[in-house]
Each structure stands twice: as C-alpha cells, then as structure tokens.
Amino acid sequence: MVLVYIDHANGKIKKSSLEAATYGVQLASKMGTSACAVALGTIENVSKLGEYGITKVLHCTDARFDSFDARPIAKAVSEAAISIGANVVVMSFNQNGKALGPRLSVRLKAGIIPGASSMVDVSNGFKAKKNVFSGKAIADCEILTSTKIVSISPNTIPVAIVGGTCTVDAFNPSLTDADFAIKVRGVEMVKGDIPLFEADLVVSAGRSLKGPENWGMIEECAKILGAATACSRAVADVHWRPHHEHVGQTGLAISPNLYIAVGISGAIQHLAGVSSSKTIVVINTDPEAPFFKAADYGVIGDAMEVVPKLNIALKKLKAG
Amino acid sequence: MELKEQAGAGAVTVINVGPADNEQIIRKALAVGADDAVRINAGEDVEPFFVASQIANYAKGKGYDIIFTGKETISYNSFAVGGMLAELLDLPFVSQATKIDMEGSKGVVHREIEGGEEVLEVALPFLIAAQKGMAEQRIPNMKGIMSARTKSLEVVEAIAVDTYSKIAHYEMPPAKSACKMIGADDMDMLVDLLHNEAKVI
Numbered sequence: 001m002v003l004v005y006i007d008h009a010n011g012k013i014k015k016s017s018l019e020a021a022t023y024g025v026q027l028a029s030k031m032g033t034s035a036c037a038v039a040l041g042t043i044e045n046v047s048k049l050g051e052y053g054i055t056k057v058l059h060c061t062d063a064r065f066d067s068f069d070a071r072p073i074a075k076a077v078s079e080a081a082i083s084i085g086a087n088v089v090v091m092s093f094n095q096n097g098k099a100l101g102p103r104l105s106v107r108l109k110a111g112i113i114p115g116a117s118s119m120v121d122v123s124n125g126f127k128a129k130k131n132v133f134s135g136k137a138i139a140d141c142e143i144l145t146s147t148k149i150v151s152i153s154p155n156t157i158p159v160a161i162v163g164g165t166c167t168v169d170a171f172n173p174s175l176t177d178a179d180f181a182i183k184v185r186g187v188e189m190v191k192g193d194i195p196l197f198e199a200d201l202v203v204s205a206g207r208s209l210k211g212p213e214n215w216g217m218i219e220e221c222a223k224i225l226g227a228a229t230a231c232s233r234a235v236a237d238v239h240w241r242p243h244h245e246h247v248g249q250t251g252l253a254i255s256p257n258l259y260i261a262v263g264i265s266g267a268i269q270h271l272a273g274v275s276s277s278k279t280i281v282v283i284n285t286d287p288e289a290p291f292f293k294a295a296d297y298g299v300i301g302d303a304m305e306v307v308p309k310l311n312i313a314l315k316k317l318k319a320g
Numbered sequence: 321m322e323l324k325e326q327a328g329a330g331a332v333t334v335i336n337v338g339p340a341d342n343e344q345i346i347r348k349a350l351a352v353g354a355d356d357a358v359r360i361n362a363g364e365d366v367e368p369f370f371v372a373s374q375i376a377n378y379a380k381g382k383g384y385d386i387i388f389t390g391k392e393t394i395s396y397n398s399f400a401v402g403g404m405l406a407e408l409l410d411l412p413f414v415s416q417a418t419k420i421d422m423e424g425s426k427g428v429v430h431r432e433i434e435g436g437e438e439v440l441e442v443a444l445p446f447l448i449a450a451q452k453g454m455a456e457q458r459i460p461n462m463k464g465i466m467s468a469r470t471k472s473l474e475v476v477e478a479i480a481v482d483t484y485s486k487i488a489h490y491e492m493p494p495a496k497s498a499c500k501m502i503g504a505d506d507m508d509m510l511v512d513l514l515h516n517e518a519k520v521i
Contacts, residue, residue, distance in 0.1 A: 009434070067438075070403065070413045093399075095433050098391075099415035099449075102403025105369065111484035114398040127488055132396050139396070140488040181412035181446070185428065185439040195435035201521065225521060243418070243453065244432065249394065250452040258520040275493075279518040281510070282499070292499050297513060301504030313507035317515060 002028040003086035004054065005077050006039040006046070007068075007096050013043060015198045016092035018052060018159040023152050024090040025053030025162070027120050031088070038080040038171065040073060041065030050166030052159070058084070058171035068096045069182040074103035076173035081108060081147070093151040094197065101151040111143035115153045117276070134249055134272030153276070154197065155255040190244060199228035202256045202277070204247060206232040208263030208285065209303060212240035217307045218262060224314045230254070232264045248273035263303045266291025283307065321353040322455050323386070323422060330385075331355040335378060337362050337371045343473065350468035351460035357471065362478040368400035373481045375401075376408035385444045386427070391416055391451040402449030412446045418453035 004024035007017045021037060028035040036056040039046045041064075046057045058080050065073065077100070081089055089104060091097045093115040105112040117138070118129040125142050128150060132139045143149075196202065203222040209215065215229075222229045229245060236246035247254055249269035259277035263284060264270060271294055274280070282295040283306050292298045299306055324330045334349040336342050337360040346357045360374040379387065387409070389402035399415070406413035418437070419430035425444045430437055432451070460468070502510045514521045 014434075068433075070406070070415070071410075074407060095416055098399040099403055099413060102368065102372075102400040103407040103413065105400070105484065106372070106404050106407035109482075109484075111369075112400065113485065114400050125488075131493075132490075134394060134397065135493065138491050138493055140491070141485055142488045143485045145482075145484050181442055182414065183441040185441050187433070187436060187438045189436035197434040244436065253397075258514065258518070279514070279520045281514070294496060295499040296497075296518065297510060298499045298501050299504055299507075299510065300501065306504050306507070309505070309507040310510065313511040314521075316508070317511050317521070 001033050001084050001086045002031070002035040002088045002090060003077075003081050003084060004035055004037040005089065005091040005097070005100065006037050006043070006049070006057075007092060007094065008039070008041060008043045011042050011044050011066075013039075013046070013049075014092070014094065015159065016094045016097075016154045019154065019157050020090050020092045020097075020152060021049055021052040021054055022160045023119070023150075023157050024088075026157070026160075027088065027090065027122075027150070030120070030122055035090075036084050036086070037166075038077055040076055047166060047168050050164045051161050053162045053164055054166050055164075056084075056166055057168045059168050060171040060173060062172075062175075064175075064177075064180050067182075067184040068099075069180055070096075070099040070103050071181065072175050072179040073100055074107050075175060075179060076171075077104055078107040079173045080171060087147050089147075089149045091149070091151045093153050097151045101149055105149055108147045108149070109145060110147035110149050111145040112149040112151065113141045113143060114151050116141075116150050117153050117156050119157070120150060131276065134268065135275040136268075153253075153255065155257075155276075155278075190242070194226065194228040196228040196230055196245065196247070196252060196254060199254070199256050201225050201227035201258045202230050202247075202254060203227045203260045203262070204230035204232070204264060204274075205235070205262040205303070206264035207234040207238075208265075209235075209240075214304065215241070217304075217311060221260070221307060221311050221314065224311060224318060225258075227258070227260075228256075232270055261291055261295075262307060264291060265289045266294060283310075321458070323420070324353075326422065333358065333384070335360070335375055337366065337374045337478070339364055346473060347465075347468050348460055350471045350473070351464040352458040353464065355471065357473045359473065359475050360478050361475055367483070367485055368396075368398050369404055369484045370478075370481045372401050372404035372408055374478055375405055377479050378476060379405075379409065383445075387411070387445075387447045389447070389449050391449045399449070402447060406447040409447070412442050413449070414440055414442060414446065415449040417448045417450050420448065420454065
C-alpha cells in the first residue's frame, strides 16, 4: 500500500500535494497495489482526491493541524501508515515536506529519497534519481529498508486526473496538546503574487538592472504572462527585492516550465536553483555569460531595451 | 554566539561528524567564540541518518537548550540531518529558519514558507535548521585563533548505525542542446518559439 501525505495552506490542498498524489497513484500501480492519502486539519473537499486515483483518504479534522508542525504531523502520518499497512509514503519535497520527511524516516525506520526527480524503478530494488551537487550530477538512490519514503521535487510530474472516487474515513491519531509545541504568531504572505514555488512561469532579474526602480518592466512582463517574479542573490542582498524572491543555492530552488533570466550572469550558485527549469531564456549584454550554456534561448542585448520589446511581443500573442 | 552574548550567559558547543581533516574547520568555529567542540570520528561519505544518529547519541541527556543545524548539505542537498536529529531527540523542529529572538525561555523564530514567512513561538528546548539570514558570519581574529588552540576538542568514536539508503551510481545530467540565439530586435520570433516550439506560453 502507498500512503500520500497531503499538505495544505488555508484549507486548500497544495498543487505540490496533487503532484505527490499523482506520483503515489502511478507508483502504486507499478507495485500492483493502491494509494491512500492522509489529510490533517481543516481541508476543503478532500474527496476530490479520488479524481486523481486515490482510493481512500484518512482525514483528521483536528484544527490543531491547520498550521504546520513537523513533530505531531510525523506522529500522525506514521500512525496512519501503520494502520493501513503502508510500505511506501510519498510526499512533496516542498518546504513542509523537507521538514516532515526526515522526521518520518526516523519514526518509521524507513529510508528516504529526499527530492526524487524521477519515478521509482521497482524492477530491481527500489531506486529513484535525485539531483545532487546543486544539479551538477544525478544520483540513483536506493532505499534498503522495508518501509520507504519518497519526497518528490515539485514539477517532477504533471498532475493527472484519472477520474474515480474515494472513501473518506475519519482518522483520530492519539496526540496530546504537548505534542503541539509550536504556536503560530503570524503569517506574512506576499500580496498579489503568484507563489514562486508553485509557479509554472517565472521572470527573474539580476543586478545589471542597476536599481529597484527598473523592475517595472519585469513586473509587467510577469503580469502579461501570469508569471511569478524572482531575483538573484545579489539583488536580494542589497534589498532591491525581498529575500523570498531569491532563487539559487541559498534561496529557493524552483523548476518552472519557463524561466526568463534578465541580466543574470548565471553563477553556479544561481544555476543550482533554476537549472531544472524546462525552458530557460537568457537575456544578457555579455555574450560570454555562463548562463547561455544552460539556456534554451538566448538574447544578447541590454535588458532596458530588450524587455520592453519582449513585453510588446507578448501582448500581441495574448491579444491573439 | 549572538544568543549567548544577548543572554550574557551560557555556552556554545560545536559538533561535527567526519574525518580528522575537519578539525581545521572546527578550530575556526572555536576561534570565533564557541566554548568547546566535539568531533565524531567517521568517514567522509556517510548518509544523513548516520550523521543524525551520531549527534543524537552524543547530545542525548546533555541538556542542550537549542540545537542548530544548517538546512542542507551542498553536496547531496537532502535537508535531512536536522529533521532526523529532531525526531531522534523528540524535539520540536523549525526548518528553513531565517531569524530567532529569545523571549525568556521561548524562541520567536521566523520560518520561510512558500510565498511568505511565518513567525513561530516555541519553548526551549528545540531544534532549528537555519538558513541564510540567521546570523552574520564572523571572521576569526588573532586573539580568537590563539585561544582556540587551547579549547577542548573531544574526539568520540562513531557508533554502529543501520544503513537506510545508498547511492547506487552517479550520472551526468543530460547534455543541454545548444542555446538558440535570437536577435535583440526579434522579440516576436522569441515569443513565437516559446509559443510554438517550446510550447510553454
């Protein structure tokens, strides 16, 4: 049996968890079994997981689970895994999954592949690929324990609706108030933006834009595309853009379908966070910029001239 | 070190799981102000569960109020040691933490989440996986380097731990096809390629 951990924000199932559900369902079918899900907290419409191929959802509606706290969640998920006899647990390698996976690994005495980027190969052992050395190499990781955990990098697999229905069972893990040691004082979300982590399209810019006042055209480009905005570390360090927009080794790692990099040279630390993007466009004045080697499409030119032209061309496309 | 200075009391122990070569780095940590250090003698290429088990075995029962780890290694990018250690010691765990302030025996910790940040409150003891922004990196001065030579660096042999996983082999990422160059005045062409060839917009 495969168990999928469903992560949520404000009562809504995250897209990254729908990817995990799809991954879990496909893995279960390779293993000749079915996939269940565990959902913790006040979450709307968990029965829709049936449409993705999940056969049963264990749902604990305890509101103490509405915010993320890795310790009680690891306890509850391991209890769910044991109760249904799951030998594989699947979750997203998102911010919460990065905290939960290792805890659960210890709790279930289960080896983990943190950040898998391929479907598990079950033909000879239990192996999946994962990017290592900041994307410079790929490791084929094998889990040796009888229970296994796979956390999957976002955008590893497209969400697939297969049609179907599932049962929803009430689930009441045995937890006390002492298990919930972390209280949320406040949450500050960036307003009006598409969350970078889940964005399909990203427009990013670097220091060669010369100042935060020049970001208008980047924001306009993102708006036309329905894309999220991002930036290089240098830009976040001088506070031209907020830190949460920083992608790269020390910032967020993303893998959107389209990454447009404007005025970013492409240092290895930056590439580490974006090189798994499906299509990369690089706009830079320097023809020797290392980023062109990682790019699919390149434009040599000054951002101040190229981006406004790009915006006009995009508007034409959108106007049909 | 910042927390110790703010509190005006306390001690900072640094711990590393690895070979003797790592003592250079450990001495650096002592030189910027750590009080003592421990190295668990182990090979270089060990899995996260091994590392977490060694640290847990050492730290258990020693009454540390806060344990800090990094968020990930830059080699395997697994984000695993902090969470595993927290579970082994049954401690509350805040990952991807960018800031901490103490309010008495409570930590107020900022944690990065998708699309924003949350501010959390957690009572001692707890474990934090810190990321960029947590503290300003210090550079050792001569006085620190001299005093580091006489500080205690305990070496402990590693305990045996079950193997959970291994890397079967490595491969290179698929070669990227050559970058298609487009003229700076040809943005209609770029948009057309993104729409019809790459099919991403």
